[in-house]
Amino acid sequence: MVETVRAPAHPTASAAPSDDEHLPQYHIEAQTSLVERPLRSLKHGDAFAVLDSYGDIGVFPGPEGLYFQDTRFLSRLELTVEGQRPLLLGSVIQDDNGALSVDLTTPDIRLDAGDETSIPREIIALERTKFLFRGTCYDRIGLRNYDTKPRHLRVAVTFDADFRDLFEVRGTNRTERGRRSVEVSGPAEVTFRYVGLDARSRTTRMHFGPRPARLEPNRAEFEVRLAAGGRASVFVRAVCDTVDLSREGVAVAAVGSALPPTSAAYPKPRRDDGHPKGEGMAFALAYRDARRDLRAATDGITTIESSNDQFNEAACRATADLYMLASRTPQGIYPYAGIPWYSTVFGRDGIITAMMTLWIDPNIAKGVLRHLAATQATTIDPAADAQPGKILHETRNGEMAILGEVPFRLYYGTIDATPLFVMLAGQYYEQTGDRATIAEIWPNVLAALAWIDRYGDRDGDGFVEYARETDKGLANQGWKDSHDSIFHADGRMAHGPIALCEVQGYVYAAKRGAAKLALALGDAALSERLKAESERLRQAFDAAFFLPEIGTYALALDGEKRPCAVRSSNAGHALFTGIAFPERAESVAAVLMSRDGFNGWGVRTIAVGEARYNPMSYHNGSIWPHDNALVALGLARYGLKAEAARVFEGQHGASLYQEGRRLPELFCGFIQRKQRGPTNYPVACSPQAWAAAAPFAFLAACLGLELRHDRNRIRFRDPILPAFLDDVLIRNLRLGGSRVDLLLHRHGPDVTVNVLRRSGDAQVVLLK
Structure with a gap:
């Protein structure tokens, strides 16, 4: 994709660099390999997230982050329990890419130095669900106590936003940057703001539910009490916004986006009672609509x-x-x-x-x-x-x-x-x-x-x-x-x-x-x-x-x-x-x-x-x-x-x-x-x-597949199937107003085509 070298003195005179040029101008720096640690990717619209297997960001150097419009809006997000990182049990992107599901458990925890283990490992299960929707990253951390007695835990989330341009993350150095600030903007909210040299204000608003027991500019700490067999949830919501200051505060929408502004998409949590209901509702509504959005995108396509x-x-x-x-x-x-x-x-x-x-x-x-x-x-x-x-x-x-x-x-x-x-x-x-x-x-x-x-x-x-x-x-x-x-x-x-x-x-x-x-x-x-x-x-x-x-x-x-x-x-x-x-x-x-x-x-x-x-x-x-x-x-x-x-x-x-x-x-x-x-x-x-x-x-x-509207014809020209495929079922193949379901079967070097369903008058032709 984008790799090139430093320019020659007369760029129009030569389309390629001289032989002694070796450093690509927009080189993707690779001090660590993306192969070393499995990364998880989520995307919706102009926002995407690169996460580690825990669902965290920035625990180790790398490209992890929450990005919006080519800027990293979240550069750190780490979950800990009693100051320790949980043990990873499993991590998978759901089949439709709708969300990341992570299963974790607590390690052996000693609350005081020299004491015996206070909380044995595998007593508390953590189930983490993360997804993106309309410029917002939603994160639900569900906890369940499998012990026969109640447990009290300190759960913390550490976070930061560096607002680095994507090309900076890739390795390009900059000599000047804009102004960055952070404030605790409410009992359950932290706001990061970056005013760039381009006269745009970029903000990351961190919302939490329930209200944290302690909230600092880079850390939220929750006191979680779990009855025997009990459950609890912690919600984290990171909202990305961009405002063009040169246009008198008019929000700059995502490129080509016709969606409503991110911050107004779903109700904000109530700040007065510290109850997770507000953030839980925001999570549930967004999750529902994100699933509907995915289903609508693939409705009516041809499947195999x-x-x-x-x-x-x-x-x-x-x-x-x-x-x-x-x-x-x-x-x-x-x-x-x-x-x-x-x-x-x-x-x-x-x-x-x-x-x-x-x-x-x-x-x-x-x-x-x-x-x-x-x-x-x-x-x-x-x-x-x-x-x-x-x-x-x-x-x-x-x-x-x-x-x-x-x-x-x-x-x-x-x-x-x-x-x-x-x-x-x-x-x-x-x-x-x-x-x-x-x-x-x-x-x-x-x-x-x-x-x-x-x-x-x-x-x-x-x-x-x-x-x-x-x-x-x-x-x-x-x-x-x-x-x-x-x-x-x-x-x-x-x-x-x-x-x-x-x-x-x-x-x-x-x-x-x-x-x-x-x-x-x-x-x-x-x-x-x-x-x-x-x-x-x-x-x-x-x-x-x-x-x-x-x-x-x-x-x-x-x-x-x-x-x-x-x-x-x-x-x-x-x-x-x-x-x-x-x-x-x-x-x-x-x-x-x-x-x-x-x-x-x-x-x-x-x-x-x-x-x-x-x-x-x-x-x-x-x-x-x-x-x-x-x-x-x-x-x-x-x-x-x-x-x-x-x-x-x-x-x-x-x-x-x-x-x-x-x-x-x-x-x-x-x-x-x-x-x-x-x-x-x-x-x-x-x-x-x-x-x-x-x-x-x-x-x-x-298959030699050809679809011609002028002839109203679906043609398979001298089809062949590789050895690893005996049958292929194609559903909802479209040509004009026609829809067909086809079963193709391999007989040695030959392939037969059977029409299982037809709506419309399109012809299906097998040509050898």
Whole structure:
């Protein structure tokens, strides 16, 4: 994602750093590995939490925190009983990602030094439930006494709020910050406030129930009396608010949020009697509505059930992750990229996620298209790397972005989001026939096409290239945006403007898709022009990029049009988009699936033996599930179903070694070893939207699934199922007004399709 290097003296002269630059500018600092301690993630809207297994925050150094609008609103939250941390019994995110459930018990406790154990361990059970809703973190700590006599305990919560910008948490240093304060603002309330250099006041309000026996600016202590067999609860509520002081105190809502202000969402606890009823009610109401919100988000989507329980778990986790990451915007739902570092709108990630889930839920694609159309660049702004028609790369709302210390407030430094946007529009219309949405965004599609030709093709050679416009921006602007990800066969960094292999494929597919849209909207002349342009690009691409000596397409062309003769997964995207000539497909597939390319778990980003191959790198030898999903779709497109199934099997096997069967953002590219899972990457995001979408793309690739509204047809083209799947039940598959339930069964190499339920007149076709 966001990794680059310190800028050269003339940023527009070279799109990649010189060979002696090594320190990424927006590097994610990794003094500790996210693999060391299992972390738990929750998200709702623009708030997300990274917690340890206890449900605590900041007990050890790391990315833990409660974040809101790219700022850490809570940097410490630790639960203790009689001054000791409880013993962990179990910790799990609920299946739908709705809440974190933690089971704890008290350790052996000595109340006075030298005394015998006053409270034996395992006498008191603690059950902790945490969830997020509308910018608020809710925490219920339930206690139960299993002893035959009453017990009296001191339960304490220690807390703090550092209001660090997300980029500071990631490792970026700042020389100046705003003013921070904290006060005990009521008998059961503490307020942290930070007035930033961006003229915004950010507050974290801590509410407690019952009224604490002692309340200090960083600590709340409760006297809990439990009868024999008795129960009690302690509630903690952290409310995040942001106020723009330059707008006379008008609250700044979460990006795209149409929800009511957080602090007014639910009743505050009564302060006069110290009874937990007020906070308990707030917890119960929010928990109820959060569950309803989750159910509503997934109502009516296509679901999958198979003969393999482990794949079912993976599919359920993937679905839950997608809808946890999805946030509401005025234009529809948008899948935020990932937790913890990318919980915001990313153009490329959102588009690819929408492509892979189009057959599951076309509403995701609709929301992505409409939101990116609404944020499309309309002016030239070098600081944001923007030109008219360009599609957003990412947006941030933290202090550093607002001040311009990082360029990501509205940042357009991506070469591929614009053609991908047009490509998605074509795919969306082909499946849904939603003419109203296409008509709404058609001016944006035309603007994107104009950007491709005018600004994307910098030298008029027919290829789309990138070179950053600001020294604060990303040096490499494809999906492999690490500072060292684009290089020549001898390891030298490529200097730009750089034309990436996969981007030419995206442009080809974009123009092919836009030609169909133009025809549907009555512009036959534009349709013919776009088809002709796409064919010229295809011919030129083959001539410039295909390298017989390596048997595949070049990674990129540098600024002097010299090919980067490097075997990479990028070539698989040429298959995915259809720009590859049919006669090239088997050769490209052979390289991808060779021992150097495929490690047993998946296709490496860079093949073994290339100059900068490193299985532990971010982009130069690692394995990304979304990349493999696009490769599998590409293989299937050219009839290479066995190879696609092999990739699917590898990725499914990798998921079995992940907690919750969740595919992470990426993992290391070491060769598969017997009786061992894949090697984790130390700072991979998990969950990650396009990784969560990958299982649905793998299945669609193997089944050859095609949905065409114009033909009212659901087609399975030469379907195959991998060895770990005997049956697949697809429920509520939608095409126009039709709904069908289908059972697919594997008979050796063959697959049969049975229609179990049909509503509407859509045809189901099996084509061998």
